[in-house]
Amino acid sequence: MSMDDVFKALADESRRTLLDRLHARNGQTLGDLCEGLAMSRQAVTKHLAILEAANLVATRRQGREKLHFLNPVPINDIAERWIGKFERDRLAALSDLKRQLESDDHE
């Protein structure tokens, strides 16, 4: 897979939603992922295949179940390409600040 595949996979709201759900709770089955989504099971299956082909999702069989995991490695590779070595900490601080200011409920 190439970086093009990663960007193409990310250029879709439904697929980003699936990644958000895995980010919130890693290791879900197809059934878990479909729950509460306005997408057919078939559509979710298709999106997951695209995400897996782009290496954004990794899967693992556990008994009879197939679990889906968010694989952050390609996203990290994108960040490494454009984020300089000294910017990382400042960006993390800015991102924390933004998250704090924008959240209504906080942990």
Add this chain to the structure above:
Amino acid sequence: MSRQFIHVTYIRTTPEKLWEALIRPEFTRRYWVESWQDCEWKVGAPWRMLGPDGEVKDAGEVLEYDPPRRLVLSWRNEFIPEAKAEGYSRCTYELEPAGDAVKLTLTHEFQTENSRLYQGVSGGWPLILASLKSLLETGDALEATKRWPENV
């Protein structure tokens, strides 16, 4: 919440070279924040990860050793008391040829929900894996992984 994560990366190298890079101190020191592993590399052998100051950062045992395909370690953090109290996690490396590259699948499983070790390493692994890839493909590791981080 899940008690495991899976990270997958494709590295243009051979399984043999990747295997060496995963275990030999002269490689790991370059992409793994100056850390190195002290181990006899056989099933049942004790395993220790040492930081640049020689302090034991993590420790465990070799559970499976099948070069250059599969390595399984039990893994406990030794320098963060809350993480150490969680006991052993399990870390599996799987190497599979994939065209002109090797698919490296890293699975790290934890015994406890909301594991402190999970929080610590889940953010670190993608960077270490990216640096390992960079070292094998370009001969140079990523700058961010060349030194043990100051705040840890």
